[in-house]
Amino acid sequence: MNLRRRYLRDRIMVAFVYLGTLVVLLPLGFILVHVFLSGVGALNWDFFTKPPAPPGEPGGGMLPAIVGTFVIDLMALAMGGALGLGGGVLMAEYPEHPLNRPLRLVANVLGGVPAILMGLFAFVVVVLPMGGFSAFSGSVALAVLMIPIIMRATEEVLRMLPWELREAGLALGLPRWRVTLSLVLPAAKGGIVTGLLLALARAAGEAAPLLFTAFGNSFLSFDPLGPMDSLPLKIYVYAISPYEDWIRQAWGAALLLVLLLMVTNYLARRAVRR
């Protein structure tokens, strides 16, 4: 019997798949450790409180980029959240609505559009008409990125709720909109928040859509109609710069960004559990 040969193959494949897993995970280990070791030294008081020093001079910090990240991403979340939630609720709660077919198509298609094209889009429809780079245009680009994620997450969560929940509400004489707002959405709150946070995390790591929209700004700015900085953008600019201190700060910014994303992802996981 060739049982021994079959077992040999079985063992070899065990070795192979675990080896493959190692190939996937080892780089993660390297990258995380490296980001941590190289970045932790850059995180000091100045890093969080000062604007960047002029090119070539040591010192300075990331304050504009940190503030900008939050401003741009939260504006994007407001816009993308509204559109994505609206589309998702329509798809899940009004399954008979004629807009659902094109919406579903768009949810699929938009999710596959490269992020940089969102930047081009925002450049053409916001930056050009407004005559200059702005935080708002960056938010538009990121909002488009978020829409399909939020829409699909919302639809999925709502669909998981039993249809009887709606029927129970309707049987009480509640109109459909009250059923949606007071019964369905509260019941799906955790899952919806998870979708929003995952979309936020996804967008917050993107630099490509911001290159020619938010553009970057070395000074602290709260003006949504002017250029603004962002951590991913700053990491890119500093990484390809020739200045040692900037490169050091790029690692610090990378560490900060990774930590922020991990926290966001953690919160997203927690939200769904409740």
Next chain:
Amino acid sequence: MKARLYGKLGDALFTALLVALALGVLGVAGLLAWELWVGGAPAFRAFGFWGFTLSSEWNAVSERFGAWPFLIGTVVTSAAALILAFFPSLAAAIVVAEYAPRRLGEVVAYLIDLLAALPSVVYGLWGIFVLVPLVRDHVEQPLFLWSAEHAPALMGLLGPPTGIGMFSAVLVLALMILPYASSLARDAIRLVPREQREAMYALGATRWEVVRRVVLPYARGGIFAGVVLALARAIGETMAVTMLIGNSGQLPYSVFGPAATMASVIANEFTEAEGELHLASLLAVGFLLLLLSLAVNLIADFILRRMSVGEGRK
């Protein structure tokens, strides 16, 4: 009467709001494609659609633009990254979904998701300062020196051993799509019903035989669709590639040498573009990139539909 008004008017307003938001979504998507097309139109008009797509000259000074080098750069780097990533990602998916004890599987799955969430710029940063020197000193230079001595004909094919170039870009790209492809394959494998596995075990199969003859065939639709989606991801990947590929407007002629992808040329040149035609050409490249990613996504959809078995379709 009042209650009726409350119900009817409320319903009307609420649906109107939802429809307005939904139309917003549709409008954004339509506008995105439309604006890229309109923005790129001057370039298509100047060189013709196929003239622009298939020409390999990209010169801002002489104002001659063609997307062919970037199209080739995109396809070659993405395909190469996918080939590198395919087996490890499938292996990791098999470990998580089939082999590992539950706790270990959860930990590995979590780490893979974490890997997928790392931003592109961080991969790029790591690539520039860790991977590039490594590749330069331990792969490219030894190979280059060896070929200089033993096979000078190869030197042109290898290209300059600077570390920056296609080779490094492909490596980072492969690392970036690994977790994505793996998590999609994992989802597909998890959809395989337990009865299918048990039926094969009951015939006296070893664990690998169950995976090879039952699990993988059953999940093939999801696995291949995932692979194609990972390819789409690689095609659109911008920052890390831009930071590592060397950004050359010429057709990539060597393994180590610089090249550019559609996404990287846009990222690299857009803010510096001077002249209407240069800008329009970059938008036209964007439009082609949109077409390419849509096509690849449609293929993924098609595969999922055609190759899936049973209720395996999502």
Next chain:
Amino acid sequence: MEALRMETENLTVYYGKHAGVRGVSLPVYDRTITALIGPSGCGKTTFLRALNRMHDLNPVVRVEGRVRLDDEDIYAPGVDPVVIRRKVGMVFQRPTPFPTMSIFENVVAGLRLVGVRDRDRLREVAERSLRQAALWDEVKDRLNEPAVGLSGGQQQRISIARALAVEPEVLLMDEPTSALDPISTQAIEDLLVDLKEQVTIVIVTHNMQQAARVSDRTAFFLDGEMIEFGPTEQLFTNPTDPRTEAYITGRFG
């Protein structure tokens, strides 16, 4: 008296800390049909799956006691579950054709495992097994079509043919007709009676009439324990335990 084919001795199966089956000792006689009956959750399926070491696949399940197949303890150290499952086949509650394989490939899947490549041999075995499963006439002209195109009853008979193709000594069946319509059920019951000429069958069934119709001996399970075991006719007409009587007269379950 028939020869003993399989035997369990004080078999206990734990799910974590909970014992789903407790101290069951059951003889299985050669070329007979043994039915296991009892209400849902009584442990009969759990017991059945211990007979070909299917529980090995689930790390939280632990099996204690002895299961002997031809006087060999299948849980003894050094005994390979892969070999055991080849001798003790299994048919599941729902039909499980492999959807990516043709009818033919489904039936010979077990032979492919051990590396049989000879086309003629494979065809021969496929025909024999399909005939045994009373399916040959229905599918002989479309052996290369996908097995999932067949009806539920045909799919279940494919599963049976596939299990028979490796020539097991014992065939375990876990409610094989519970997902089927009455006509398919009838076909499979007829088949079982023919099959016992060649193979020993242990069948779990939720359906007492089915047990009464096809089996030679019946074991009644309740709450993880085997309450009563005996010739089918006796168990159904003259049960010794009041709980058995309560069950077969339909007072619970």
